Amino acid sequence: METPTFSHSDCQKIVSKKLNDDFVIVEVRNSTFDHKNGYLGDHSLLTVTIKRNQCNESHNFFVKTLPTVPSQRQFLLEINGFFKEHRFFTRYLNLLEKHSIKVLEGAIPRCFLVNDETFVFDDLVSKGYKTLPSRVSLDLESVKAALTTFAKLHASCIILEEKKQFWLVDEFEDEVAETFYSDKESVKKAYASSKHGLRALVDLTHTQTMTIPKSMFMEKILDGLDQQKLFAQPSTKFRNTICHGDPWTKNLMFKFDDRDVKCVMVDFQSYRYCPPGQDVMAFLHLTTDKKLRDDHLD
Template sequence: MPKVQSQRKFLNEINGFFKERQFFTRYCPQLNTHCVNILEDAVPVCHFINEETFIFDDLHAEGYETLSARAPLQMDCIKTALITLAKLHASGLILEEVKSFRLVDDFEEELKESFYLGTDSTEFAMRSCKSGIRALIDLTHRDDMKISKDLFTVKALEGCDLQKTFTKPSTRFRNTVCHADPWTKNFMFKFEEGKAINCVAVDFQTYRYGPPAQDVLAFIHLVTDRDFRSRHMNELLHFYYEKLDDNVEKFGFKNVVTKEEFFDSCRYFQQFALTQTITHFQVVILSDEIANELFADPENARFVLFENKYDFFKMVCEKDPLFRKKNFELIDELREFYENRLL
């Protein structure tokens, strides 16, 4: 558990420690009980848990690496991580088919959405994200844009509030276990001759019950740039779906999630993925220099990020070209999303 009080409070409010503990002490053993041995090389082995501490295998000692969130992942890493996500998603689908029940009937507290519940810390974080979005819109606005700055601001901030709807279990698409925080640092990669050969997903503090596309779209946006997505999005979605379907078929089940349903759900979660990536990128791609200076005093960092985010964000965009490029690119993509919807 974090020692810094504000971080500890945040983790307690999102039930993060409880959720991770339950993932490794209830969900994974349930898979093993029903011989759904699909996550053996996709999640770390957890050896010990108490009220304050987890002990896992040392994946670094086994040759796994954590990559920088500031650089887009290469295709081999992306596909290896999608294979891991497909295994995680398939595990829930298979378990539901084997037991003929919904996971939330047995894992209600573990799979409950915890970030968008309106606690003090999460509402604080959301206000901060909205402040960052306002700064981005101001910094990127031009008079010749198709949508006015005021209307775009309204829609973008409404989009933040809509995350609460997107993260509820779907009544339209098939749900399963979703990681819910699939950014670069939550995947560890093992390489052989310069190519990724396996990927392990870590950090299950916010996992939830939802459609697989929710994770897949968010992951692809979080680890690639816009040009890469424009060239490879369709390829990656087909690749993921084939892996998901293959995993489910290995256990004797077919069409648990049809291709048509999956691609329909991908279209539905496009707005969710763009908004989640913008909120993540306001923090997770800070340069080491700025991050080290900021987090030298965690309580001051909390003030800067949550109380003074607008001015801080403008300063970072001026000082860090990569931070500016990635965030400007995303806000432009979100603007085009609303232009296509509204105009």
């Protein structure tokens, strides 16, 4: 991966947006992480050292760029992921700000710069946030914190629609259009891989003690996968709102202290316009085990 470069002007804009104060840039460093942080993006850490009030201080920023791996880059572009995230942090958030809707404060990372291939965000790790292991069920307090954060996202759109007296899908048609399920070549390959993996999982996990025959189990699983295309569309029955669309553990960052748990959602490459129950139920089934759901779902 190539580390993105930032001009003095870029860094001036980034720090100015964060501090809204006078300062002088002393040093700029941009370093790659020694591990992969995500699939659909390359990531690095931008550190800007400034002098303010006669003292030096360093500020860290999380940098996200288009993937350099060709297959990942093609997939992201074909699902319109970069465009969606770009418009979320520019057009959608600007509209919320214009109408004094502040419900998302603290629920998403602050974005200080967006250009053709790069986002610069506040570095949540330096603020005590972390991503939890994706193969371990979230505990109840983390689930509550995440649901609170999802609720803020869903509420932001409903409040905006009520204030503007419009439906988001009418003015943001390109942004909220469903592109994850499409006829693009890389999308079809990913979908075929999902079906192949599910067949393998059924082969590995189905036993003779199960009451449902293996063939019927396989049919229901694959039919459920196909139904995602339907449920990703706006409902004609229930209230729709902006939904994250990819609500699993790696797209959430948590901060734990003695009093409570805080949660910030990241990665807005798959958001869509649909009932909020889609985010809620997908989140619960992707991040918790059956016992927690049995004990606390109601």
